[in-house]
Amino acid sequence: MGERKPRVGLFVTCLVDLHRPSVAFAAITLLERAGCQVEVPRAQTCCGQPAYNTGDRHTARDLATGIVSAFNGYDYIVAPSGSCAGMLKQHLPHLFDDDPNLRAKADALAFRVFELTNFLTDVMGMRDGGGGRIGGSVTYHDGCSGLRELGVKQQPRDLLRAAGVTLVEMAEPEVCCGFGGTFCVKYPEISERMVSDKTAGIVATGAETVLAGDLGCLLNIAGRLKREGHRTHVRHVAEVLAGMTDNLPPIGEAGNEPDLL
Incomplete structure (x- = not known):
């Protein structure tokens, strides 16, 4: 039997899902090339950063609760976005400072969150x-x-x-x-x-x-x-x-992209 592949949950991000799904497909290609088993949880939502940054902690916390549930059980959570990964890793746990049980779950999630290139090089050793x-x-x-x-x-x-x-x-x-x-x-x-x-x-x-x-x-x-x-x-x-530039127009230029979620 071969060595077990790390099970990675891909956090797609709102902007990628709505504007540039090819980024998510590229991330999947790179993660699989690095030896990961990649899944895209369909229950995932926004990371909550817009609500968090505007002071709407109630909405941010509701979103965070769903994210903690959706990504339960994965070895790692990887996002092709430093912004969303930063929200999940640095800020999301503090939304549960008043609830020790949920804070522990959020901390466990944050520990497993990585930005894509950080994960590929520093965790998977891609060189x-x-x-x-x-x-x-x-x-x-x-x-x-x-x-x-x-x-x-x-x-x-x-x-x-x-x-x-x-x-x-x-x-x-x-x-x-x-x-x-x-x-x-x-x-x-x-x-x-x-x-x-x-x-x-x-x-x-x-x-x-x-x-x-x-x-x-x-x-x-x-x-x-x-x-x-x-x-x-x-x-x-x-x-x-991921080698996707030949058939993919640059960002901001015309071109159709496949749906991901």
Whole structure:
């Protein structure tokens, strides 16, 4: 008998499900390539971050209770998003500070939560960069939550370089793109200035493509690049590593995608 494969529950995220299901399929491809048994619990919902960030703890807690139940029994929970993974790992348990039993279950879930590239490199030991290839050079944007809450920085870069991707760093890859979930709705003028600064940094690299690990950042950046008339392509890092770029249009460009959930 062969060694048991780790059982991974994929946390799809709302934006991926609604706007870019290919990111989830890419994540499944990479996780299976790394030797995991991947499942997508259909009972999963939003991670609760929008409600949490706007002070609606009641809704956030209801969502968290469902997530704890939906992902019970998995060895790991992996999300192709530093933002959602950060919510599940760092903030969700505190929604149950007044209930020791639920807090213990939430802590157990949080311990098993990982962002995708973090999981592939630091847990599964992936070093070959997957099967992805992409023409031209790329630059990489560090999403705030993945970087600051989960320490995701070198992992995607290591995988890209191992795949033979030419990576050109922008001057300030760690500066926020201005999306910030509900931040861009509350403070649109500030958000617009921030994303304009970000796109200027991207264009200055001369890279043909900008990558990131968070779809919220990518949608925001793609929209601004398009409005400014730039031709820089925008993609999720998982799509590149999984080798899905040949038949998949960049984010923000026309194209049909299959449904996941």
